[in-house]
Amino acid sequence: MKRVGIIGSGNVGANSAFFIAENRTASVTLVDVKEGLSVGKALDISEAGPIRRYDTDIRGGSDVNGIRNCDIVVIAAGRVRAPDQSRDDLYRDNSRLMIQVCEDVKRLAPGSVVINVAEPVDMITLLAQKCLGFDRMRVLGVGGLLSSTRLRYLVSNSLGVSPRDVTGMVIGPHRPSMVFLRDTIRVSGIPAVKLLPAEKLDSIVDEVRKAGDAILQMAQRSTSYYAPSAAVAALVEAIVRDTKAMMPVSVRLQGEYGLDGIAVSVPAQIGEKGAEKIISVKMSREEQKAFVDAANDLRDSLSRVTS
Amino acid sequence: MPRRKVSIIGAGNVGATAAYYVAEKVIADIVMVDVVEGMTQAKALDFLHAGPMRRYDVSIRGTGDFSEITESDVVVITAGLPRKTGMDRMDLLKVNAEIVKSASKKIAQHAPNSTVIVVSNPLDVMCHVAFRTTGFAVHRVVGMAGILDSTRFRYFAARELGCALTDVHAMVLGGHGDQMVPLPRFTTVAGIPITELLDKSAIDRMVDRTRKGGAEIVEYLKTGSAYYAPAASVAEMVEAIITDRKTLAPCACYLRGEYGIEDLFIGVPVLLGRNGIERIIELDLEKEELDQLKESANAVRKGVEDLDTFFSVR
Numbered sequence: 001m002k003r004v005g006i007i008g009s010g011n012v013g014a015n016s017a018f019f020i021a022e023n024r025t026a027s028v029t030l031v032d033v034k035e036g037l038s039v040g041k042a043l044d045i046s047e048a049g050p051i052r053r054y055d056t057d058i059r060g061g062s063d064v065n066g067i068r069n070c071d072i073v074v075i076a077a078g079r080v081r082a083p084d085q086s087r088d089d090l091y092r093d094n095s096r097l098m099i100q101v102c103e104d105v106k107r108l109a110p111g112s113v114v115i116n117v118a119e120p121v122d123m124i125t126l127l128a129q130k131c132l133g134f135d136r137m138r139v140l141g142v143g144g145l146l147s148s149t150r151l152r153y154l155v156s157n158s159l160g161v162s163p164r165d166v167t168g169m170v171i172g173p174h175r176p177s178m179v180f181l182r183d184t185i186r187v188s189g190i191p192a193v194k195l196l197p198a199e200k201l202d203s204i205v206d207e208v209r210k211a212g213d214a215i216l217q218m219a220q221r222s223t224s225y226y227a228p229s230a231a232v233a234a235l236v237e238a239i240v241r242d243t244k245a246m247m248p249v250s251v252r253l254q255g256e257y258g259l260d261g262i263a264v265s266v267p268a269q270i271g272e273k274g275a276e277k278i279i280s281v282k283m284s285r286e287e288q289k290a291f292v293d294a295a296n297d298l299r300d301s302l303s304r305v306t307s
Numbered sequence: 308m309p310r311r312k313v314s315i316i317g318a319g320n321v322g323a324t325a326a327y328y329v330a331e332k333v334i335a336d337i338v339m340v341d342v343v344e345g346m347t348q349a350k351a352l353d354f355l356h357a358g359p360m361r362r363y364d365v366s367i368r369g370t371g372d373f374s375e376i377t378e379s380d381v382v383v384i385t386a387g388l389p390r391k392t393g394m395d396r397m398d399l400l401k402v403n404a405e406i407v408k409s410a411s412k413k414i415a416q417h418a419p420n421s422t423v424i425v426v427s428n429p430l431d432v433m434c435h436v437a438f439r440t441t442g443f444a445v446h447r448v449v450g451m452a453g454i455l456d457s458t459r460f461r462y463f464a465a466r467e468l469g470c471a472l473t474d475v476h477a478m479v480l481g482g483h484g485d486q487m488v489p490l491p492r493f494t495t496v497a498g499i500p501i502t503e504l505l506d507k508s509a510i511d512r513m514v515d516r517t518r519k520g521g522a523e524i525v526e527y528l529k530t531g532s533a534y535y536a537p538a539a540s541v542a543e544m545v546e547a548i549i550t551d552r553k554t555l556a557p558c559a560c561y562l563r564g565e566y567g568i569e570d571l572f573i574g575v576p577v578l579l580g581r582n583g584i585e586r587i588i589e590l591d592l593e594k595e596e597l598d599q600l601k602e603s604a605n606a607v608r609k610g611v612e613d614l615d616t617f618f619s620v621r
Contacts, residue, residue: 053362160553160578161553162555165556183499184495185498189476189478189495190576190590195588244471245474246499247497267499279499
């Protein structure tokens with residue numbers, strides 16, 4: 001059985017462990033500086049097993065040595081964004097902790113594939129890749145995948161079709177300037193624009209752009225965590241089972257999509273080695289422009305926080 | 308909520324394997340009906356014995372008595388003979404039309420509120436037999452063909468691309484025969500059309516292999532035909548109807564002007580839910596695609612004309 005170490009046992013960390021258990025894909029060790037939190041949540045998840053019919057080994061602790069030799073490490077530590085806090089400020093808050101976490105991961109699980117959920121995700125993913133010194137394809141951020149699942153849900157709900165039938169990819173930075181690959185929004189292969197009025201699709205796109213902020217405003221000191229955790233579990237499953245599933249993930253680019261030195265979400269095939277292949281998708285002229293603008297926006301942020 | 312019930316008429320390989328897939332989904336009780344009685348009971352009992360390990364606890368019954376299909380939500384007709392050497396198309400049509408007619412009468416009598424899934428071949432023509440004989444509304448008679456052709460196309464595309472099977476969606480329209488119409492531009496990987504990912508010759512190869520998908524299996528088996536993928540396709544349709552999933556998939560359905568086709572069962576994209584076919588999706592087909600669909604429709608119409616030379620509902 002493959003092993004997943006999750007650093008941070010807050011809502012995203014614990015729910016990722018829960019979804020992984022339900023998928024029966026890997027055993028999980030939750031690590032958190034608050035020991036009671038990890039141990040308690042791991043025990044709670046384990047005790048649901050007889051009813052939920054999984055027998056996955058889920059354990060928790062405060063000792064970071066728990067992630068030793070894990071096949072996958074999920075970084076779900078750090079603060080979540082407060083209402084009205086800027087992403088730049090959040091980065092300043094989280095970056096120091098991330099450097100510490102990455103030193104642990106590098107020392108204890110040098111062969112792992114790393115999945116980062118800490119925000120702001122593209123900036124932290126880039127930082128993590130640099131600190132870890134891992135092959136860039138082994139350091140993945142959850143960004144586009146989360147927006148894509150939101151998009152797919154909203155399209156299915158609006159059309160009254162099964163969400164399983166709906167595809168759709170969101171790429172670029174995980175911020176409101178994210179880029180929607182309109183042609184990939186389909187139902188069983190049929191373009192959604194043929195089934196849905198264009199204005200409706202526009203309003204869905206708008207809703208997805210603002211989804212993170214909307215949930216933050218609704219819940220105040222908490223952010224969304226079910227959909228982000230589901231995204232983590234989907235990545236874990238694709239890696240453990242080496243499925244080559246195509247998902248948009250944040251990864252440091254080296255020339256792909258005309259970008260270099262920053263991490264943003266792009267479609268990639270996920271397998272045992274992490275992002276095994278980045279797929280370049282045909283974009284419309286507007287999408288291309290939006291992608292470049294969004295990337296520049298992110299680059300500005302990066303230069304602000306590192307200056 | 309009352310327990311849901313699915314009846315499967317014909318407990319051969321397709322019928323029995325469909326029963327197995329439906330059992331594993333744990334969504335409905337199952338009745339298998341076959342004129343060959345002992346075999347039906349034996350298969351049902353064998354499935355039940357596997358339940359504790361496979362973790363399904365639905366009721367599965369095998370019977371020769373059609374009255375046991377009473378109150379079924381869905382009835383699947385798989386009964387019919389395969390084509391044997393020396394048997395011409397017309398002979399097969401006559402034999403199977405008689406079998407499907409007899410099953411349809413029983414369905415109208417014992418399960419008048421069910422939705423009927425037709426699997427017997429020649430599929431599109433047998434849909435006409437079931438539709439006319441049951442007298443059911445058009446949305447409650449649906450043929451299994453496009454889902455099967457599409458799952459084969461999806462499998463071939465995923466293998467060709469080395470990508471995850473679950474990422475691939477495909478559309479195959481038309482009659483269930485050599486003239487089916489695979490639509491590569493509506494065949495996608497995570498939403499990306501395969502026309503962007505593969506060159507034309509690779510796609511042509513896959514299209515051709517899909518058209519001959521059934522025949523390829525027959526060549527290997529010599530004396531039998533495919534049943535895992537057909538049964539899986541049946542179970543997918545059963546699940547969509549029983550759980551009201553609103554699955555968008557190609558199925559044989561009675562057209563009344565859609566795609567410029569009148570009064571004919573043929574495979575087009577439909578939305579499957581509690582009420583059977585809840586919506587027919589009309590795609591903007593390119594001329595070449597539409598021509599292929601028309602050609603396929605003509606082949607089906609020829610079969611219906613053959614049927615009309617001898618068939619009467621009584």
